Amino acid sequence: MNTNELAENGMMEDSNITNKRWYQRINYIKNKFVAGSYNNNNVKDDNKNENTGNSILHNKNNENILNAIVQSVEMNATQIQTVNMSDLGNTLPNEPILIQNGMENFFNVEENNHVNNKFFTLENLIKKCGDSYFRLDDNHTGRIRLKQFYEYMKYNQDDAPLYIFDSQFAVGADENRKSLKKAYYIPELLSADDLFKIVPSKYRPPYQWILIGSSRSGTNIHQDPLGTSAWNGIIEGTKLWCFFPPDTAKDIVVNVNIKSGIYWFLNIFPQIILNDDIVDNKQKIQPYFTIQKAGNIVFVPCDWYHVVINLENTVAITHNFAMKRDVNKIIPRVFRDEPQFGLKWLNELRNNNQKDVEIFRQMEQYISEHKVDDDENECSSDDEDWSGSDESVIELK
Numbered sequence: 576m577n578t579n580e581l582a583e584n585g586m587m588e589d590s591n592i593t594n595k596r597w598y599q600r601i602n603y604i605k606n607k608f609v610a611g612s613y614n615n616n617n618v619k620d621d622n623k624n625e626n627t628g629n630s631i632l633h634n635k636n637n638e639n640i641l642n643a644i645v646q647s648v649e650m651n652a653t654q655i656q657t658v659n660m661s662d663l664g665n666t667l668p669n670e671p672i673l674i675q676n677g678m679e680n681f682f683n684v685e686e687n688n689h690v691n692n693k694f695f696t697l698e699n700l701i702k703k704c705g706d707s708y709f710r711l712d713d714n715h716t717g718r719i720r721l722k723q724f725y726e727y728m729k730y731n732q733d734d735a736p737l738y739i740f741d742s743q744f745a746v747g748a749d750e751n752r753k754s755l756k757k758a759y760y761i762p763e764l765l766s767a768d769d770l771f772k773i774v775p776s777k778y779r780p781p782y783q784w785i786l787i788g789s790s791r792s793g794t795n796i797h798q799d800p801l802g803t804s805a806w807n808g809i810i811e812g813t814k815l816w817c818f819f820p821p822d823t824a825k826d827i828v829v830n831v832n833i834k835s836g837i838y839w840f841l842n843i844f845p846q847i848i849l850n851d852d853i854v855d856n857k858q859k860i861q862p863y864f865t866i867q868k869a870g871n872i873v874f875v876p877c878d879w880y881h882v883v884i885n886l887e888n889t890v891a892i893t894h895n896f897a898m899k900r901d902v903n904k905i906i907p908r909v910f911r912d913e914p915q916f917g918l919k920w921l922n923e924l925r926n927n928n929q930k931d932v933e934i935f936r937q938m939e940q941y942i943s944e945h946k947v948d949d950d951e952n953e954c955s956s957d958d959e960d961w962s963g964s965d966e967s968v969i970e971l972k
């Protein structure tokens with residue numbers, strides 16, 4: 576292949592880069608685990624300054640494209656409310672909000688004996704956990720050392736870059752990675768009302784993640800699982816969010832052929848705003864948005880569709896929680912999608928029968944009406960947990 580052919584295939588072969596361990600690791604992960612999801616292995620090639628890959632994003636206009644997306648969203652979607660944590664009182668609204676300075680008391684200063692608002696910056700994370708492995712998703716599709724991923728963040732020009740989306744940073748043998756969990760407090764309002772809290776973490780489906788990615792990385796449109804709500808706090812960077820209310824017609828906002836947030840913003844968002852014929856229950860489909868910056872928390876209530884892209888290198892923490900007010904949706908979904916966890920939950924409620932009596936009764940009623948086999952041992956062993964094995968991914972030597 577000559578240089579042009581390589582470029583058309585999305586692979587700028589700069590031996591300074593392709594010889595690097597991080598590059599080989601990324602290629603290994605892409606080829607082995609996410610083949611088909613990502614278009615190319617393109618990395619910045621400052622010397623040649625030539626990016627002629629076969630996608631509109633593989634060129635030096637990447638920044639312009641992101642700016643155009645932001646402008647279009649700002650013009651065509653409604654901004655969600657911005658509130659201060661202190662103004663929220665004890666209740667979270669039924670619509671997404673941006674909690675201004677929500678992370679002010681987020682960091683556990685005592686634990687780390689220094690002012691911690693810089694604790695999770697990329698620079699500090701690399702100092703503390705550069706050699707630690709992080710996961711790219713919950714399905715063990717690949718793990719990479721943070722310092723190698725950071726090199727990828729600097730150089731990649733992938734359309735939809737790989738994204739650290741690690742629900743296991745708080746577990747396992749790696750003390751450096753685990754210490755991240757101790758470095759922050761969860762604001763009371765965002766954790767007190769969690770029906771799943773009663774179940775030991777290792778039996779819960781993933782519910783807490785550290786998210787680290789470069790610009791254009793992000794999360795495709797989805798509703799959160801099991802009827803949970805979520806908060807998402809940025810330590811460093813900026814995110815663009817778009818939301819749709821729970822009753823929005825799914826087939827209009829979700830397209831199974833679109834696999835990433837960036838392509839959603841490029842392909843689906845324009846269709847939604849340009850096509851006046853797109854109506855759901857005689858109402859025009861209504862997008863909402865926010866631009867979230869460092870220190871701000873976004874709250875996403877149960878069943879709101881959301882799609883997110885990072886506009887620059889971004890580090891965030893997100894947690895999902897099951898709110899009492901949504902219990903009627905949560906119980907059936909738990910027994911449909913995570914029956915083993917459902918039985919663990921039921922068992923914990925049974926053992927703690929002082930608390931949540933009402934929830935316990937509702938679950939028992941659901942189980943008797945829906946013929947769920949109420950024998951935990953039938954389908955789940957005590958050794959099974961959600962964290963999986965840290966060794967489940969073969970390392971590249």
Ligand SMILES: O=C(O)CCC(=O)C(=O)O
Nearest residue numbers: 786793794799807883893
């Ligand atoms: O990429 C992000 O920050 C969004 C994460 C998200 O939507 C989720 O965890 O449900």
